[in-house]
Amino acid sequence: MVMAYIIIHNANMARNLDIDLVRTFVAVADHSSMTAAANARYLTQGAVSQQIKRLEDMLKSRLFERDRRGLRLTRSGEQLLARSRLLLSLNDEIWAEMTEGAVAGKVRLGLPYDLVGPCIAPVIKDFAAVHPQVEISLTCAASPDLLSALASGEVDLIVVEEPVGRTDGECLRLERLVWVGARNGGAYLKTPLPISMVADTCAFRPAVLAALQDPGRDWRTVFENGNIEATTATVRADLAVTAWLVSTVPADLEILKGDKAPCGLPPFAINLHLPKSNLSRQAAELAHYLRVGFPRLQRAA
Numbered sequence: 001m002v003m004a005y006i007i008i009h010n011a012n013m014a015r016n017l018d019i020d021l022v023r024t025f026v027a028v029a030d031h032s033s034m035t036a037a038a039n040a041r042y043l044t045q046g047a048v049s050q051q052i053k054r055l056e057d058m059l060k061s062r063l064f065e066r067d068r069r070g071l072r073l074t075r076s077g078e079q080l081l082a083r084s085r086l087l088l089s090l091n092d093e094i095w096a097e098m099t100e101g102a103v104a105g106k107v108r109l110g111l112p113y114d115l116v117g118p119c120i121a122p123v124i125k126d127f128a129a130v131h132p133q134v135e136i137s138l139t140c141a142a143s144p145d146l147l148s149a150l151a152s153g154e155v156d157l158i159v160v161e162e163p164v165g166r167t168d169g170e171c172l173r174l175e176r177l178v179w180v181g182a183r184n185g186g187a188y189l190k191t192p193l194p195i196s197m198v199a200d201t202c203a204f205r206p207a208v209l210a211a212l213q214d215p216g217r218d219w220r221t222v223f224e225n226g227n228i229e230a231t232t233a234t235v236r237a238d239l240a241v242t243a244w245l246v247s248t249v250p251a252d253l254e255i256l257k258g259d260k261a262p263c264g265l266p267p268f269a270i271n272l273h274l275p276k277s278n279l280s281r282q283a284a285e286l287a288h289y290l291r292v293g294f295p296r297l298q299r300a301a
Helices: 002-011 019-031 034-041 045-059 075-099 121-130 143-151 205-213 228-236 281-296
Strands: 064-067 070-073 105-111 134-140 157-163 170-175 177-182 193-198 219-224 242-245 253-256 268-273
Touching (some): 019 034, 019 045, 019 075, 019 281, 070 075, 075 281, 105 143, 121 134, 121 281, 134 281, 143 157, 157 281, 170 281, 177 228, 193 228, 193 242, 219 228
Parallel strands (some): 105 157, 193 219
Antiparallel strands (some): 064 070, 157 268, 177 253
């Protein structure tokens, strides 16, 4: 009788999820790539693969399958993802409250103009709700200028757009760079091609101009002064086309595909950069929210 009781008791014991495995699972789901998740988690690709395998063995479910676009969640993976986010959020909040107390002070975040609004607003909203005593200030500039501002101590952390490859930053997500024009417009047909690049320090400019060299397309600059609202108005009026990350394209403009696209464009990385020293506690906490928040943004088709 005693032995039977022990067997029943053990069969109903609670099973514990490994938070580290869950965190890696969410990173892979958000990036759709073992390699990108490894960069975000500061792990090797092999370590990420092993952690996913351990979690799948633990849950007796396959969580990912591969297609031509990369990794995608299975039905079991989709079921796990939403609850995993809640689990990680609660874990991190409990840890911060019980070990560190309230976070307070000022934090200066730098980011490009096109990431302001729908990209950054949800992250800041979540951060402010949990840390109301932190005063956040935003500095908007082109990505190269923001890197200089971080080096000189003018900002505490930055999110920038950079070509995929070697970087001192941490990849938050990868995005397609796309051509954008007025809906049903004809600016893409003009010769020379009218382009609005916002500013001559725009991070996309070298990649765009290099891509145009292949088809040998003549181009001219229509507008360049660092004002994204004016560039948007220029494109909206069908006076020019521009190049933006796919998630930042306004709904009333058109992503130029197929024959409408002047040429192919390379993908870009949205990278988080921190100072080499003296990272404040509030900046470190905001960096955590950026790591969690950016990969969750809705990906455009």
